[in-house]
Amino acid sequence: MVALKKSICIIGSGIAGLHLAYALKDEFDITVIERRTPEEIKEGRIMSTQVHFGSTRIREGRFNMPNWGEQSEIESIHITIGNQKLFAGMLQKPALSIDQRLHYARSMKDLAKKGVSFRLEKVDKENVEALVEGFDLIIDCTGKNGPLFPFPIESELSPFLAPQRKCIVGYFTGIKANDPPGIGVTVLPGVGEMFEIPAITEQGPVTILFIMAIPNTELDVCKGVKNASEFTHAMSGAVQQFFPDVYERLDPEKFKLCDRNGFLLTAVTPVIRKPYLMVHDKLVVGCGDSVFLNDPITGQGCNLSSFCAEQLYETLIEWKHSKWDRELGESYWKRTKPFVKEVTAWTNAMTEPLPEHVVQLLLQGSQDQVKANEVAQWFADPTKAFEAFFSRLNV
Numbered sequence: 001m002v003a004l005k006k007s008i009c010i011i012g013s014g015i016a017g018l019h020l021a022y023a024l025k026d027e028f029d030i031t032v033i034e035r036r037t038p039e040e041i042k043e044g045r046i047m048s049t050q051v052h053f054g055s056t057r058i059r060e061g062r063f064n065m066p067n068w069g070e071q072s073e074i075e076s077i078h079i080t081i082g083n084q085k086l087f088a089g090m091l092q093k094p095a096l097s098i099d100q101r102l103h104y105a106r107s108m109k110d111l112a113k114k115g116v117s118f119r120l121e122k123v124d125k126e127n128v129e130a131l132v133e134g135f136d137l138i139i140d141c142t143g144k145n146g147p148l149f150p151f152p153i154e155s156e157l158s159p160f161l162a163p164q165r166k167c168i169v170g171y172f173t174g175i176k177a178n179d180p181p182g183i184g185v186t187v188l189p190g191v192g193e194m195f196e197i198p199a200i201t202e203q204g205p206v207t208i209l210f211i212m213a214i215p216n217t218e219l220d221v222c223k224g225v226k227n228a229s230e231f232t233h234a235m236s237g238a239v240q241q242f243f244p245d246v247y248e249r250l251d252p253e254k255f256k257l258c259d260r261n262g263f264l265l266t267a268v269t270p271v272i273r274k275p276y277l278m279v280h281d282k283l284v285v286g287c288g289d290s291v292f293l294n295d296p297i298t299g300q301g302c303n304l305s306s307f308c309a310e311q312l313y314e315t316l317i318e319w320k321h322s323k324w325d326r327e328l329g330e331s332y333w334k335r336t337k338p339f340v341k342e343v344t345a346w347t348n349a350m351t352e353p354l355p356e357h358v359v360q361l362l363l364q365g366s367q368d369q370v371k372a373n374e375v376a377q378w379f380a381d382p383t384k385a386f387e388a389f390f391s392r393l394n395v
Contacts, residue, residue, distance in 0.1 A: 005029045006320070009135040011123055011148060014100075015050065015302050016288025017141035018107045019309035021116050022063040027317065031135070035122040038105035042202065045261040048144070049169055049208050050100055050302035051183065051197060053380040054093025059306050063313075066106055068098060072200050076182030077376035079362060082189065085245060086366040088180060089376025095183075097199035097208065099171065123148060129279060137324055138284045139312070144268055146290035151273035157344050163267035164295055164351040165192060165212040168222050170235050171199065171262035174254030175207040175246065183299075183379075186243055189353065191219040193297060196246055206258045209235060209246070212297055215267070222265050231263045232256060270295045272344055275308075275336065276329025283324050285332060287312050292340050294347045300382055304343055311335040342386035346378075349389050358389060 005028050010017045013034040021032055036044065051074065052060065061067075073094035079086045112118055123131065128148045132138055140147045177198055178184055184196035197208040213219035221238045225231050236255060240247045257263055275291040277284055288305035315332040322328070349355070354362075365372035378385035 006136040008137045010139045010141055012141035012143055013104055013108055014143045015305040016309045019306055021111050022065050023313040025116050031117045033119045033123055038108045042101050042105040046264050049210055051095050051097045051299050053095045053303050056303045056306040059310050066110055072198050072205050074182055076180045077379055078178055078182055078184045080186040086362055087372040089372035091376050091380055097197045099201040102202050132279050132282050140286040140290045141288050142290045144289040144293055147286050149284050151277055151286050151291050154272045154274055157272035160270050163269050166215055166220050167266045167296055168211040169264040170209050171206045171258045173206055173258055174251045176249035191217040201258050203258045228257050228260045275333055278326055283329055294344055295351055297350045298347045300343050308336050343382045346382055346385045346389055
């Protein structure tokens with residue numbers, strides 16, 4: 001007699017939810033609950049922006065997620081401090097940025113073809129507990145708008161009570177790419193930062209301009225903006241004033257959003273939570289931004305979600321024939337906590353003025369390509385960034 005597969009409900013179809021659905025679908029009975037159809041996601045407003053660095057792309061290959069080919073690969077990280085371009089460090093493995101509307105919609109359709117069940121409904125805190133009885137495990141992957149469950153806050157990793165940056169994001173055409181192809185990281189001390197990211201959209205290649213403004217500084221340029229036209233005008237002015245290197249590569253006649261929903265204004269209060277609890281004597285776990293929400297300043301949201309999804313997958317496979325209880329939740333937290341702590345410590349440090357020894361490392365990169373490549377690798381392997389920021393402080 002064949003034993004029934006354990007049933008898992010994944011709430012949310014973002015990076016964490018999709019990774020888990022692909023990873024777990026052959027071993028368990030998977031249901032994904034999402035409030036929007038693939039078409040509604042694809043035609044809707046952008047929700048954030050994401051860079052899939054090398055380790056994430058390896059995991060995506062491991063779980064047979066959709067392959068995007070080699071179009072618009074990101075080979076380098078360009079570092080600028082103030083108005084001084086320091087260097088372009090080369091990544092060990094190319095990264096990729098995909099409009100998540102396209103990524104999510106394509107992945108949802110692919111998963112449905114491969115036997116994953118989708119339920120179209122809105123789940124809120126009032127009705128979520130009713131789901132617990134119907135599945136062997138609930139995984140909360142609701143993203144930065146979550147969580148649905150009261151996962152305990154880890155106070156030592158959650159020092160902020162308010163957003164440290166205003167996030168101003170637009171997907172634009174009309175900007176000539178960096179050479180070599182890569183992400184531009186510009187740090188403007190005292191006012192904020194900007195990422196310039198080449199990305200894939202349904203309309204073709206675009207450049208994402210992602211300003212992270214310290215609230216109420218002069219870089220906080222989109223107060224009162226209500227529509228795509230006002231947003232484009234504000235961003236054009238900001239680029240001209242604050243980012244001359246980008247402005248030199250901007251064609252004013254072609255500079256426009258890739259579509260009317262290709263912009264976002266938001267702010268995130270970073271918070272880290274213990275990713276499990278018991279509800280009615282049943283285990284519930286969280287994965288991705290719902291429990292591990294970092295400031296976007298280091299671009300690690302996608303990669304942290306991917307890493308933690310893989311760790312949860314490994315944990316569930318290890319415990320496949322065991323009772324799923326608090327002990328499993330603690331095992332999952334032990335697997336993820338060291339990496340979560342390092343990524344969070346580095347990210348939180350980046351919201352503050354750069355330490356002097358880090359400034360010196362960046363200046364060394366302007367003279368030494370090996371050092372420049374090491375700095376670029378911080379974004380692909382944040383454990384290296386953690387070591388660079390904190391090892392000397394701990395001596």
